Amino acid sequence: MDNEQTNRRIGKLDAIKSQGIPVYPERFSTNYELHEAALLEDGTSSVRVAGRIIGIRSFSKLSFITLSNIQGSLQLLLKKEEIGEVSFNQFHDLLDIGDFIGVEGHMYTTKTHEKTLRIESYVFLGKALRSLPEKWHGISNIELRYRQRYLDLIMTKDTQNRLLARTQMVRSIRRFFEDQNFFEVETPVLQHTSSGAIAKPFKTYHNALDTQLNLRIAPETYLKRLIVGGFTKVFEFAKCFRNEGISPQHLQEFTMVEGYAAYWSYVDTMKLMRDMVLFILEKTFNSTTITLQGQTIDFSSEWDIVSFRDLILIDTGIDIDLYPDVKDLFEETKRKNIDLEHSEIESLGRGNLIDLLYKKMSRPQLVKPTFLIEHPIDLSPLARANDDNPALTDRFQLVVNGAEIINAYSELVDPLEQRRRLEDQALLKSNGDLEAMEMDEDYLKAMEYGMPPISGWGFGIERLLMVLTDSDTIKDCVFFPLIKKL
Known part of the structure; x- marks a missing residue:
């Protein structure tokens, strides 16, 4: 002072x-x-x-x-x-x-x-007892801007505009789903297992129950329990927590919007998500045309649809279908001189290795909105297998400006197949793959009471805002980013 x-x-x-x-x-x-x-x-x-x-x-x-x-x-x-x-x-x-x-x-x-x-x-x-900064720019101030976001909001027009857009975006998303007759619900943050995504959880301890719990990595399995219970269209603004590495595109605490519709397939959800993005752009930015990496992109134009296999083949020359064994696929990446930069790469399962290959070699090239489809089944433990090719899933991701902004499936509703896949994930976890899923007996029990056909989706508010505002880092898209204590 x-x-x-x-x-x-x-x-x-x-x-x-x-x-x-x-x-x-x-x-x-x-x-x-x-x-x-x-x-x-x-x-x-x-x-x-x-x-x-x-x-x-x-x-x-x-x-x-x-x-x-x-x-x-x-x-x-x-x-x-x-x-x-x-x-x-x-x-x-x-x-x-x-x-x-x-x-x-x-x-x-x-x-x-x-x-x-x-x-x-x-x-x-x-009365303000401290003086406002006279200048507020330059790389030396970046950490201070995150630590004292209130000053950043007072002094920096870009920050004001971006975070005001966040509030307008949240409002438009809620309005969109309500207009489509979805019910907004809330599910637990404290969970016994860390299911619903492939990620490492934060752990905590519940003193009164004398038990270790996880902070949720996704609301997925609880939202599906609601479908079992009779809801047909649900969505949630869910605070999620993933104890993973820091990067310009990742936060360890973030807000996910996730939802499910009974009797839909992922093709129905593709249309819903396109309509939603166009609605968000109109309500938040008053236009469906924005500039990303110097390119002017009209989101109302046709969006590309490309398969996971074709994309990796185009960008690396590797046909992942020819390498059903993870060790053979890893050797092929080394033959192609592709450095995947992962400290525990040899412990990864095939799905996570393929995902790493895609994120390193393909995703950064996708600037225009693109639906990525036909993911390998070992990358999607909760997604429905494709009827024509059971090695693939009925899934899509929307990729824009080098970032995945929406993930969606036709959901797996067969409890016996779900048990088999979670057992495979548990084996990977026991062999050192920290991002593999845990067994979730309670969720399997819910599935055994019967599920209709379901399609679901999820996306992060911060990631979506980062992409649509062409921001350099996701920390700029959260009000109070977590940073190291002084």
Whole structure:
């Protein structure tokens, strides 16, 4: 803390108190947001707004003040002859940049064509004891921007726009699914097993039950239990936790939207997801055309559909169907001089090795929206096997700008086949594959009571926002990213 600056501001706070001015007033009644007031016609009177002072330009008998919040800003005019000498001097003697005020006045337009509120009265609403940064840019400030996101939000327009877009995106997603007659539900975060995805869980301990639990890696198996229970269309905004490596595309705590529809196949879900993405773009960005890596992409155009096998064959020259054994496939990648950069690569099962190969060699090349289909079955332990080729699954991923943003299946509803696949996963886990799935007897029991045909999907809010805003790192797309403690 800058003690000199803070002491000076505390002195002003004491002076405010000594003059009988409330330093922490209960409320201030506004009738416009700042960005709304900036659109009012000249002459509009009795305009009441409030906000943080982020700029003051002072002259002898007048000052221009800028108020700001997350949605926008507004210029104010404070004139000595209109406000009175006492109030004019109090403002300059006692208030600083960073403080909060409420004002009432009328609108006019300056000679420089800026909508401005002429202050008729103002009220002190809060003192900032620390000074705002004068500059907020450069690589040296990146970690500080994550640690003090509130300052980043005050000072950085890109951050304001991106995180405001996040809230608008969440609103549009919820509205889309509700309009499609899906029920929003909630499922447990604390779980006995870590099923629903291939990932390493965080572990915790429940003192009252004297048992070890996992933070969920996905809500999948509980949402499917609801289908067993009679729901036909469900979705959830689910906080998920995966104890995996940090990268520009991965968070260990993230928000997933996952949903299921009984009696659907993955082909039905493909259409739903395309409609949803177009709806999100319209509601969040007012356009279906955005710029990614310098390319202007119209999402309303046709989307490519390509198989997992064909994509890897095109990009590596390896036909994964020719290598049913994981060791043979690994040897072939070495013959092709492909370094997959994984510390425990020899312990991976075939599915995770194929996934690693795809992520290294193919995914970064996919910029335009592309449906990736026909994943190998050992990469999809909870997906339905294809009727024509049981080695493949009825699954798709939507890949945009080098990132997977949606994952969807026709779900496996055969409890005997599900047991066999989870047993295979448990064997991989016992042999050192930390990302393999655990056995989940409770979920298998639910399946044995009967499941209809189901299609489901999942996507991360942060990943979707990162892709659609062409952000460099996913940390920019969460309000308070987790970083190392100082």
